[in-house]
Amino acid sequence: MSKRENTNQTPTHNATETSKKETVYTNPASSSQIIFVNTLTGELATNSDLNKNPLKKLDREVTLSQIAYSERIPMSSYWENFSLLPPGCRYTYNHSSHSGKLEIDLFNTKKETTDTPLEILTSSISSRCKTNYYKRLVVRLSGGVDSTCILLSAIEAVGADRVTAITWLDEKSSANADLKAATALCEKLNISHLLFKFEPWYFFQEINLEDHISISVSMASNKVFEKEIEFISSKINGDFIILDGHGGDHLFLDPVPPAAYQSLLREKKIIKAAKAFSMFSKLSGLSFYEALISSYKQRNHDNYQRSQFFTRHITPPPAIERPRSLKEEYLQAIAQAIYQNTTHSNISTDILYPFTSKGMIEYALSQDPYDMFDNYNTRLPLRRAANAKYPNIELRRDKGHITSAYQKALKYHSNHIIDRLESSWLTQEKLINISHIKKAIRYSSMGFGGADQTLIKIACAALIKI
Structure with a gap:
């Protein structure tokens, strides 16, 4: 770890x-x-x-x-x-x-506070830097709301001269929208800006069992983070702390889960359910019918993928109880963010996740989850705080994705992954449908159907050194 x-x-x-x-x-x-x-x-x-x-x-x-x-x-x-x-x-x-x-x-952990989310982010970064004054701050900047607010908070905490932004670059993908937004922001704030181009061969490396505790999609990108550290070290003299915005989407319920209206319907709060459903539909861009069946369609897709990839029924892992309200959904989202940031990287460097700092967790637990969104925006408390303090900084509504990076990586590594799969215990014990998985890898590497999470995890399992 x-x-x-x-x-x-x-x-x-x-x-x-x-x-x-x-x-x-x-x-x-x-x-x-x-x-x-x-x-x-x-x-x-x-x-x-x-x-x-x-x-x-x-x-x-x-x-x-x-x-x-x-x-x-x-x-x-x-x-x-x-x-x-x-x-x-x-x-x-x-x-x-x-x-x-x-x-x-x-x-x-719950504690009432009058501080805004932006003030809490600044405070958590400041307290960390008091004991690491000699270190530079490197902000992973996508140009989205979360990373923009962390960049603004970092500047507030230590000054612009000690802050560098780094943006991951993936050519011919929607991540290029990240590049445009991040570049414009750094120019406006006069912040040093690094562009890190991650290559397909950085993904799907062989995996040491001791580096992880369970199977996850993040195993596919181990090498990416190693290369990022090497790149930063080549550009910056001295030690540095990386600031990562992961967890913001969890703490501000973005995307809004269907539980926002489903739990109200179960409680027969029809008017509130209709209002929440209307906001969910507008935010997701789905019609009323599509919004109603979105969860059902996802479950059907997941069940279909399991039937295609595996040769027998797989028992689900033990889990915490299914949330019965949006408040319970919110608690689980916060706990998930804490877990993921605890296990996110096995790189031996300082990484700070301000959205899961003690102050931010206390703030989130004191909030009504229905205050996190309206008809037009998610992350409302964070957006309002940033707009009030920095009215000249435009906060982006969308964000880029690196799905195409996984697809290109699957294409680059497809022969090696398939060879490993064919000789793995998964195939030897006839637990997976290898012919269908090979076909799925070929399809995904050509850009069809996205990068399915189950498929990526199957590839990662085959790459583990056992």
Whole structure:
């Protein structure tokens, strides 16, 4: 895992004996560490402890479920008999059944504040820089709302002369919109601007088991982040901290989930549901009918992909309870952002994720999720704060994507990935439909159908050194 410094380091966990049969473990939201629970003994271990364990073994059934399904907040690692306890969660372990239940534990983090999101971002960056004054700040700048606000906050915190922006460049993709927006912003603010062009061969490298804890799409881009660090180091003298805007979409519910109107319908709050549904429809650009069936269509697509890629039914991984309201959906989104930023990179450098700083989490927990959007905009509190303080800075409504980068990478690596797949345990044990997967890789590499997440995870699983 990453060796980066933690913004708000606190004791990693505590345990409470609720009875002779159960123990409740909690992992504070600000711990920035993943903890493992041995499901046979109930004992805890950190990631470094687990790496020293000579008895750890890849759990193939759990690995299959991680490939086939998307876990919002994972509780399963791909190690046999080890479950995850992410930050901001609690895990109740039953000693009789040797089973556990994962739940969100963010309520104690709640704290009322009158500060705006922009002020909180600036404060979190300032507090980090007090102990790292000698370091330069490098902002990953897409030109979208989140990265723009982090750039403005970084300038406010340490001054423009200590801030550099870096924009990822992917030719012939919508990420070029990022380039135009980011370049214009840096010119306006007189900020040093680096352009990092990531190549197809940076993706889908061989993967060391110890570098990850479960199967995820991010495994495909390990090398990209290594190359980014090398590039920055070649351009900047001395140490630096990278500021990353990941998590902003979670904390401000963008895109707006269907739960915004579905939960109100279940509660028979018809007028409020109609208003929320109207906002959802306008924001998503979907007709009323398309908006109503969007979740249903996605579930059908996912089920179809599983039936095509796998030769048998795959059991879903254990998961936290499905949210019953937008408030519960919001809590899960916040916890997911904390988890992803904890496990996002295994690069040994300082990375700060201001949107999951302690102050921002406290702010988000004090908000009504329905205040995050209206008929025309998402991220309303952040937009309003930025517009009020920087009226001359235009905040972008859209953002670029790097789907085409994954497609080009699949094309570049297709023969190697297919060779690895054909010799992998997935094929040898006849768990996947290799002919269909080969066809899907060829299709995706030609630009058809996008870069399916399940397909990328299958490729990553084949590239793991076992």
